[in-house]
Amino acid sequence: MQDEELLDRLQRxxxxxxxxxxxxxxxxxxxxxxxxxxxxxxVVGLALSAYPVAVERGWLTREEAATRTLVTLRxxxxxxxxxxxxxxxxxxxxxxxxxxxxxxxVWRCEVSPIDTSLLCAGILTAGAYxxxxxxxxxxxxxxxxxxxxxxxxxxxxxxxxxxxxxxxPDSGFLHYDWEGYNEAALLYVLGLASPxxxxxATSYAAWTATYQWxxxxxxxxxxxxxxxxxxxxxxxxxxxxxxxxxxxxKGSDYFENSRRAVDVQREYARLDPNEYGTYGLDxxxxxxxxxxxxxxxxxxxxxxxxxxYTARGVPYGPxxxxxxxxxxxxxLPFAPxxxxxxxxHFLDLYPEWAETWRLPSGFNRVAPGADSRGWISEGCxxxxxxxxxxxxxxxxxxxxxxxxxxxxxxxxxxxRAGFEGGWL
Amino acid sequence: MKTPYHLLIVGAGPAGxxxxxxxxxxxxxxxLIERDLLGGTCLNKGCIPSKAIIRTSRLYRExxxxxxxxxxxxxxxxxxxxAVMERMRRIRARLSARGSAxxxxxxxxxxxxxxxxxxxxxxxxxxxxxLGFKKALVATGARPVRPPIPGLEEAGYLTYENVFDxxxxxxxxxxxGGGPVGCELAQAFARLGSRVTLVQKDxxxxxxxxxxxxxxxxxxxxxxxxxxxxxxxxxxVRVEGHDKIAELVRDDEKRTVAVDQILVGVGTAPNVQGxxxxxxxxxxxxxxxxxxxDFLRTSNRRIFAAGDVCGENxxxxxxxxxxxxxVANALFWGRERLSAExxxxxxxxxxxxxxxxxxxxxxxxxxxxVKTFTILMHEVDRAITDGEEExxxxxxxxxxxxxxxxxxxxxxxxxxxxxEISLAMSAGLDLDALARVNQPxxxxxxAIRMAAAAxxxxxRQAVRTWLTAKWLSW
Numbered sequence: 077m078q079d080e081e082l083l084d085r086l087q088r089x090x091x092x093x094x095x096x097x098x099x100x101x102x103x104x105x106x107x108x109x110x111x112x113x114x115x116x117x118x119v120v121g122l123a124l125s126a127y128p129v130a131v132e133r134g135w136l137t138r139e140e141a142a143t144r145t146l147v148t149l150r151x152x153x154x155x156x157x158x159x160x161x162x163x164x165x166x167x168x169x170x171x172x173x174x175x176x177x178x179x180x181x182v183w184r185c186e187v188s189p190i191d192t193s194l195l196c197a198g199i200l201t202a203g204a205y206x207x208x209x210x211x212x213x214x215x216x217x218x219x220x221x222x223x224x225x226x227x228x229x230x231x232x233x234x235x236x237x238x239x240x241x242x243x244x245p246d247s248g249f250l251h252y253d254w255e256g257y258n259e260a261a262l263l264y265v266l267g268l269a270s271p272x273x274x275x276x277a278t279s280y281a282a283w284t285a286t287y288q289w290x291x292x293x294x295x296x297x298x299x300x301x302x303x304x305x306x307x308x309x310x311x312x313x314x315x316x317x318x319x320x321x322x323x324x325x326k327g328s329d330y331f332e333n334s335r336r337a338v339d340v341q342r343e344y345a346r347l348d349p350n351e352y353g354t355y356g357l358d359x360x361x362x363x364x365x366x367x368x369x370x371x372x373x374x375x376x377x378x379x380x381x382x383x384x385y386t387a388r389g390v391p392y393g394p395x396x397x398x399x400x401x402x403x404x405x406x407x408l409p410f411a412p413x414x415x416x417x418x419x420x421h422f423l424d425l426y427p428e429w430a431e432t433w434r435l436p437s438g439f440n441r442v443a444p445g446a447d448s449r450g451w452i453s454e455g456c457x458x459x460x461x462x463x464x465x466x467x468x469x470x471x472x473x474x475x476x477x478x479x480x481x482x483x484x485x486x487x488x489x490x491x492r493a494g495f496e497g498g499w500l
Numbered sequence: 501m502k503t504p505y506h507l508l509i510v511g512a513g514p515a516g517x518x519x520x521x522x523x524x525x526x527x528x529x530x531x532l533i534e535r536d537l538l539g540g541t542c543l544n545k546g547c548i549p550s551k552a553i554i555r556t557s558r559l560y561r562e563x564x565x566x567x568x569x570x571x572x573x574x575x576x577x578x579x580x581x582x583a584v585m586e587r588m589r590r591i592r593a594r595l596s597a598r599g600s601a602x603x604x605x606x607x608x609x610x611x612x613x614x615x616x617x618x619x620x621x622x623x624x625x626x627x628x629x630x631l632g633f634k635k636a637l638v639a640t641g642a643r644p645v646r647p648p649i650p651g652l653e654e655a656g657y658l659t660y661e662n663v664f665d666x667x668x669x670x671x672x673x674x675x676x677g678g679g680p681v682g683c684e685l686a687q688a689f690a691r692l693g694s695r696v697t698l699v700q701k702d703x704x705x706x707x708x709x710x711x712x713x714x715x716x717x718x719x720x721x722x723x724x725x726x727x728x729x730x731x732x733x734x735x736x737v738r739v740e741g742h743d744k745i746a747e748l749v750r751d752d753e754k755r756t757v758a759v760d761q762i763l764v765g766v767g768t769a770p771n772v773q774g775x776x777x778x779x780x781x782x783x784x785x786x787x788x789x790x791x792x793x794d795f796l797r798t799s800n801r802r803i804f805a806a807g808d809v810c811g812e813n814x815x816x817x818x819x820x821x822x823x824x825x826x827v828a829n830a831l832f833w834g835r836e837r838l839s840a841e842x843x844x845x846x847x848x849x850x851x852x853x854x855x856x857x858x859x860x861x862x863x864x865x866x867x868x869x870v871k872t873f874t875i876l877m878h879e880v881d882r883a884i885t886d887g888e889e890e891x892x893x894x895x896x897x898x899x900x901x902x903x904x905x906x907x908x909x910x911x912x913x914x915x916x917x918x919x920e921i922s923l924a925m926s927a928g929l930d931l932d933a934l935a936r937v938n939q940p941x942x943x944x945x946x947a948i949r950m951a952a953a954a955x956x957x958x959x960r961q962a963v964r965t966w967l968t969a970k971w972l973s974w
Contacts, residue, residue, distance in 0.1 A: 184753075244752050246751075247751040250751060251702075252731070285861060285864050286861050289870070289899075290874050290894070292876075296871070301712075325869060347878060349889050372723075374567070377566070377568030379564075381719075381722060392712045392715055393719055
């Protein structure tokens with residue numbers, strides 16, 4: 077099968093998740109395809125970003141996509157904001173997980189700035205794509221502006237230099253902040269550009285103050301262990317040839333950095349320091365994802381711990397032998413040949429995946445599963461499917477990047493963060 | 501009052517002992533006052549006893565992992581806790597003998613036992629004796645902080661001061677505090693058979709260490725079966741029957757844990773009480789201890805202070821360095837500064853974490869361009885043959901130069917590996933010099949040379965890139 081056909085099948089199958097797992101009444105999308113899964117606001121953001129892709133690929137009509145989008149935006153516009161424990165959000169942010177039907181907070185989860193950022197990126201994508209004069213598209217644009225403007229980014233700092241990782245009504249802000257290199261680039265860019273409650277420019281400097289520029293194996297890079305960190309902000313922001321002060325100092329950019337992260341992942345897989353014997357140059361992708369569950373097993377005489385959903389990373393771990401195949405696939409824009417080679421290898425290992433073309437969140441050939449090929453994650457996770465849709469599209473056409481290059485918040489936020497050069 | 505002493509030392513821990521020996525060896529008349537055991541906390545209640553039981557606990561871990569090393573797991577591994585403690589006491593006694601009162605007296609040091617109190621700016625009383633001094637050193641150390649947790653005092657708890665008096669291994673142990681003491685002992689007791697719960701109020705272990713280092717230690721401790729609760733407060737303790745019940749709170753989540761013993765390791769407070777420092781005009785406070793300048797002088801120019809009673813770096817080797825500095829500055833018009841010392845430190849978990857110099861965040865805060873050369877221990881041949889592949893060597897270098905700013909090592913013998921880097925920093929050697937050092941093959945310290953070699957390659961690559969750009973532009 078040619079690469080383009082393979083990618084088309086994988087992308088369309090991944091998009092199918094949003095058709096199957098969305099509540100049409102409010103636009104909320106289930107976190108996973110498993111029974112009784114709540115909605116994840118981050119997955120909703122990915123869905124909103126995937127609808128334009130579906131229109132351009134002919135999988136949805138423009139009207140269908142606009143209707144889905146409008147339903148979603150109307151839900152967030154009218155949902156309860158406040159300090160009540162079962163509200164949908166607070167200060168313009170939203171709880172990480174919501175009841176799929178009622179849209180109320182579940183699992184006593186936190187108001188999540190990072191997940192709200194992913195949602196917001198989807199909202200702004202919709203605003204940037206639906207630019208026709210039709211009333212439905214005009215309403216989408218108006219709601220996008222309103223929902224973005226009402227987020228109180230500055231409140232989320234809790235008076236400190238960097239943004240807190242969350243807030244709960246009973247206990248206040250979580251004690252973790254967004255520091256060091258992670259997926260929060262998008263958060264800071266959006267927060268800096270807010271027309272109403274912007275983050276101060278110093279917050280971006282404070283975020284980058286904890287960066288570490290390292291030579292690992294043979295590559296110089298801004299270190300982050302899990303692969304998804306090198307991907308999520310890139311779904312919307314075209315980081316090619318634009319640099320903030322840190323990357324100017326290092327003579328690199330975040331896109332190149334993500335490419336090197338793939339090299340480090342592959343080298344780690346080649347070395348296989350935990351001697352799982354299941355990794356290789358085409359079998360890599362340690363990232364956030366589902367796992368075989370909390371248990372301890374002896375592998376080659378050593379006790380190894382296995383995890384449920386967690387952020388796995390290289391080279392410092394955690395590493396329980398679980399590969400996130402979608403993380404390899406989502407590296408497509410950075411290292412197309414390597415990503416495709418890995419995906420073909422996965423399909424060789426598990427030919428049955430080609431029946432649906434929808435890849436699971438993880439597999440682990442060390443942990444026991446249904447057959448000798450080990451454990452395979454049940455069902456699908458919305459984050460995995462969503463990032464695959466967007467990154468495949470960026471590789472194929474650059475659609476999301478082109479849309480967001482013209483997005484005022486993205487451009488403004490990048491400039492306020494000190495980015496220069498390239499398309500900026 | 502007798503003839504004033506050239507140097508009167510209050511506290512016979514590492515700083516006091518080093519200062520006493522250094523001063524008397526140069527002909528000074530020295531008094532050494534100690535209210536408890538000679539050798540201080542390190543020898544009697546800290547580093548030495550903990551390292552002794554850590555070694556035994558590592559042995560048990562290795563027995564359980566024997567298969568990984570091509571051996572057979574012994575059948576019926578049973579921990580003999582009294583034997584563990586007996587070995588610890590034997591080692592402690594052996595090391596104590598080296599610095600006994602008799603040996604100090606034999607060297608010409610006047611040793612006094614009792615509580616010292618300053619009677620004025622140049623005199624001290626101890627056990628009814630009034631002692632005058634020309635210069636004095638206060639090195640009384642520190643004691644464990646007692647956290648204000650309701651019910652804890654009533655329930656009873658252990659600190660490093662009495663944990664080594666245990667006669668049986670607690671089946672269930674709650675460790676409050678994820679600093680060096682808490683992490684080391686939590687891991688040791690887990691390996692000796694305790695079911696350990698570790699509670700740390702901060703979001704990360706070993707708050708001052710690099711994130712990756714702390715993450716590796718966190719993973720290692722979890723593998724040892726320690727139940728870890730980060731970002732969690734112990735809010736209350738109560739007793740129910742034979743159980744001590746601790747209430748834990750993280751954000752809006754509450755839980756309880758039932759244990760047999762509670763070990764508290766949340767830091768230390770300086771031993772300034774009872775010294776009547778006011779009479780000597782020595783400024784201090786109960787949290788930060790005695791205020792000293794970089795020459796270790798207090799607000800009374802005759803009196804110096806060193807070690808845990810005043811410093812931030814609460815390590816015995818820092819105390820030893822401080823003891824030497826005090827002798828030079830107090831008795832011989834020296835101008836030695838503590839800040840000029842290259843001070844490494846190590847947390848003796850398994851793997852160990854060692855650090856020297858500044859951290860990357862600190863360098864970046866000072867606008868120093870910094871690049872880290874990392875070698876994973878799984879790249880090092882000897883670490884692989886030893887089955888000790890967990891960890892790394894990170895050398896932090898001023899970018900574009902070979903100047904070593906600092907280093908972090910996580911490895912089974914990190915405390916030893918860091919010494920080569922400390923030596924280079926002390927001697928002003930750069931990474932190029934380290935790259936030229938010949939080492940026996942295979943050794944784990946080759947990780948350092950590999951990092952240095954990576955730096956050399958990186959510089960050559962940068963030169964090639966520059967030359968190519970020049971060539972093409974021409």
